[in-house]
Amino acid sequence: MNPYDVLVAGGGLTGAAMAATLAARNPALRIGVIEARPFDPKAHGEAFDPRVIALTEASRQLLEALGVWDAILARRVCPYGHMVVRDSEGTGMVSFDCTQVRRPDLGHIVENSVLLGALLDSLANTGSVDLLCPATIAHIHTRGSGVEVGLSGGEALVTSLLIAADGARSTVRDRLDLPVRRWDYGHSALVATIHTERSHHYTARQWFMATGPLAFLPLQTADGDCRYTSIVWSQERRRAEQLMALDDSAFCRELTFASEGELGAVLSVSRRYGFPLVQQHALDYVAPGIALIGDAAHSVHPLAGQGANLGFGDVAVLAEEIDRGLSRGLSPGDPSVLRRYQRRRKPENLAMMAAMEGFKRLFEVRSPGLRVLRNAGMSGLEALAPIKRRLVRRAMGF
């Protein structure tokens, strides 16, 4: 049997960042990453990837510490210095600016394929990490001192710690019968890249409608053209299906209307993709020899762009706790290491999930009286500089 100190199931954003962080901090650890898809660090192309991440400053710092931020800058990334949030059902508006927190920007929009490509490149150059792919897990047996993992190809592996980073439909979580609480929003998110008449001026924009939020996330081409924007339009499922069925020019007209012509007319749209949105949270993030991270542990509504950022938060804390355990002579899967990880991450992730649920419900309200209150609240917040500063720092992941 092939022995590993740590096995990571899933080489998506969270799993790749986990393996890279552990390898950077502890070159002596033997790490394996089991990924169902073939590794393709060069998957990003000329055209924008319709899936993007609004990366917080805390996540950017994690990537910088791993030495992958420069590779991301060299590929494609767009900083944003301003954010405007509007209530489409009224006049409520709140704006945020990086100067309020004395920073050069509020965050960065990075395409998923660019971010994953940079992480996979760094893993491929790390001697202590084995990329086991394409491969899936056929069986898992937890034993007293570790975990035995059988791959679909027949290979058997043993490890002190199996980290499940295999996404919202985690096989590891399901195989081990780890319970999750799941609730369906009845929403689907429609994502695409659009080309607009006017520049976005490095501003992220969001409109809250009774049927769901619309986000405009700024992109830029290598030669600095700022008329490209990634959209995430979360809508009640039936409405999302109608929007998916429109032809491109009718869709662009709907979007110009929904975005109040803020960037002028929407001139064209890429292929559109739909994602049904489900919020879920594992009751426990840990079991003997097992830790859940990223979407395997929690998945949240994308309205505040926090899913991957929460996953990177899990990565940072689990790596710290493994380090702490190693310095005391404990193995990575020691129960005290796993308990401390869970204790530190669960409240943070639950608080973010509750906030997303609250936001969604607040803007779903159709009663005129409550709408007036909501708009007055947003306008009141716009005038409260110290509270806005606190909110910005929180949104940046601090």
Ligand SMILES: Cc1cc2nc3c(=O)[nH]c(=O)nc-3n(C[C@H](O)[C@H](O)[C@H](O)COP(=O)(O)OP(=O)(O)OC[C@H]3O[C@@H](n4cnc5c(N)ncnc54)[C@H](O)[C@@H]3O)c2cc1C
């Ligand atoms: C529309 C939309 C917009 C979003 N916008 C943002 C944003 O702006 N900011 C943000 O922070 N987050 C955002 N998110 C959330 C973010 O995309 C996710 O939180 C993040 O991608 C989760 O990464 P992960 O690595 O945990 O899981 P995944 O990305 O699902 O990766 C799981 C990996 O495991 C592999 N795998 C699965 N099963 C197996 C198996 N049995 N064996 C081996 N490998 C397996 C898969 O192939 C995959 O590579 C958004 C999500 C959506 C839907």
